[in-house]
Amino acid sequence: MRCLACLLVSSFAALTAPSAHAQETSIGIAAPLSGNFSILGNQLRDGARLAAEAGGATAIEADTRCTAEGGEAAARALIGQNVTIVVGFLCTDAIEAALPLFAEAGIPVVTPGVRTATLTDQRERTGWPVFRTAPRADAERDAVADILVPRWRENFFAIVDDGTIYGRELAENMRAAAELQELNPVFIDTFRPQLDNQIGLAGRLRRAGATHVFVGGDRSDIAILARDARGMDYELTIAGGEALRAENSSVPLATGTLMVGLPHWADIVSDDVRQTLQVAGIVPDGYVIPGYAATELAIAAARQADAEAGSVFDALSSGTFGTALGSLSFDAKGDLNEQFYRLFRFEDQTFQEVE
Template sequence: VNIVVGFLCTEAIEAAMPILKDANIPVITIGVRTESLTDRRAKTGWPVYRLGPRGDDERNAVASALTRLWQNELFAIIDDGTIYGREIAETLRAAAEQAALKPVFVDTFRPQLDNQIGMIGRLKKAGATHVFAGGDGDDIAIMGRDAAQLQAGIVFAGGENLRTPPGDVPYSLGTLMIAPPEWADVADPKVLAAFAAQKVVPDGYT
C-alpha cells in the first residue's frame, strides 16, 4: 500500500494515523472536517491531507457572504442551540461586529416545532428583513412558511443543512443557502456520463 484514501469520521482516522505514520503511508481524507487534523500536522507528523472542506469553512463562508450581502439590511441572527447552530451563528455575529454591522435581533429558537409563529413575531417586531438561522432545513422551511402567513417580509438564509430532501414544508421563495456547489450540476459531462454508465449517482464524496 502506497497511499490511503478515505475516512469519513474523526475517530477512525485518528485511530489509524499513528499506524499509517509509522508505515510512511500518506492519507487523503475526503470527509473528515475536523480542523485540528491538519492544523496539528507539524506537531503530530501525520502525513494527512484533505480534499473536502474543513469544519470552519462553512462558518467562514457564511460570515464572508452575508456581511457583504447584508451590509445595508436589517438582519437578525438566530440558532437552534446545538453546537453546529451556535458556532455558525457566533462566527457570523463576530464577523458582523468586525465589519461594524449590528444585528437588530439575536436569539435562540426551539427546533423541531410544528410552527415558529412566536419566533417570527419577535423577528417582525424587531424589524428584521433578513434572517440567518443556524439550524436544520426543516426548521428554516417552517419559519419561511410562518413568515409568509404573518406577512413579515423576511428573507431567510442558512448553511449546508438546507441541502436536504424535500420535506412536508418547502423552502420559501428567495431562501439563501451558503454551501459548496452540487458537483453533479457542475462536473464535466464526460465524467457524468462515465458515472451514469456504471450506474453511480455522483455526490460530494464520489
C-alpha cells in the first residue's frame, strides 16, 4: 500500500503537470444514470452532453448510481478512457469515493451538484482536485444575512425560526451578522411550526413593534403567519429562504412575501443557450443548465491549459470562464467566487427578482 504522503505528492505532481490533450478534449460525465436519482442524473447528462457537442469535445459517460461503489466504478472507467477533465456528481458518497482516484490520476472534477461544505473545505488535507459550480450548503445562510441585513438596517426587524436545524442556522447567522453591524432585532423567538394558525406569533411580533421579520421555516408556516397578520390589520413584511420554493401550502402565499433564493436557471441563461436547448428538444429543468455551464467551463479550462502548456488544474484555479450562467471563477478552495443567491418578491403567483 502506498503511503499517504507519497500519494499526495504524486497527486499534486500529476495535477500541475502540463496537459497532454492538445488535439482533443475528452470530457467525462459522471452522473447517476440509474436508480432513484436517475431523473436528476439524466438532466445533468443531457446538459453536459449538449455542451460538449456544441464545444467540439468528446463526451464519455459513466453511471455513479449515487453510491460510493458507483462513484469509484465511474472514476475507474473514466480514468481508463483517459478523459481530460470530469463534470458531474450529485451525491456526496459517490464523489468522495471517486476523488482519491481522480487525484492520483491528475484529473480535475467540476461538480454542479454536490453542495456539502466539507467537500472543498478539506482540500488542503486531502489534495482533492474538485471545483464546485453548485452553491455551498452554507451559501444560503450567508446570502440571507448579506442581502437582508443591509436592506433592513433602518427598519424594526425581528428574527424567528421553527426550531429545525435548517431554520435555526438561517436565523442565527442573520442575528450574528446584524450584531456585527451593531443592529439589534426588536424580537427574537423560536415558534412552534405546523400549527393551523400563528396568531400568537403575529401578536408577539406586533407588540414588539416589528415591521419586518425573517422566518427560518417552511412555506406553510410563512403563509399562515402572513394570513394571520393580515387578519389583525397588521402590516408585516415577511422574508424566508429557499424553502419557499420547495413546497406548496394549503394557505396561499401572500403577495409581497420575500425570498432569498436561487433563480430558475432557465430565467438567466442567454438566448443562444436557450435556443440550443430548444432545437435539441431538451427541457431546461433541474440540472440541465448547471450541467451545460459546468461543461462549458471544463472545456474552456482544458483548452486554456493546452494553449498555455500548463495543467487543467492550474487553469481552473486561476482562470475566469464564460458560461451559460455568466463568467465564473473559483477561490482557493475550489468554490465559486460568484454569488447566485438573490432577493425575490412573490407577485402574480410567482417569485420575481427584486432589483
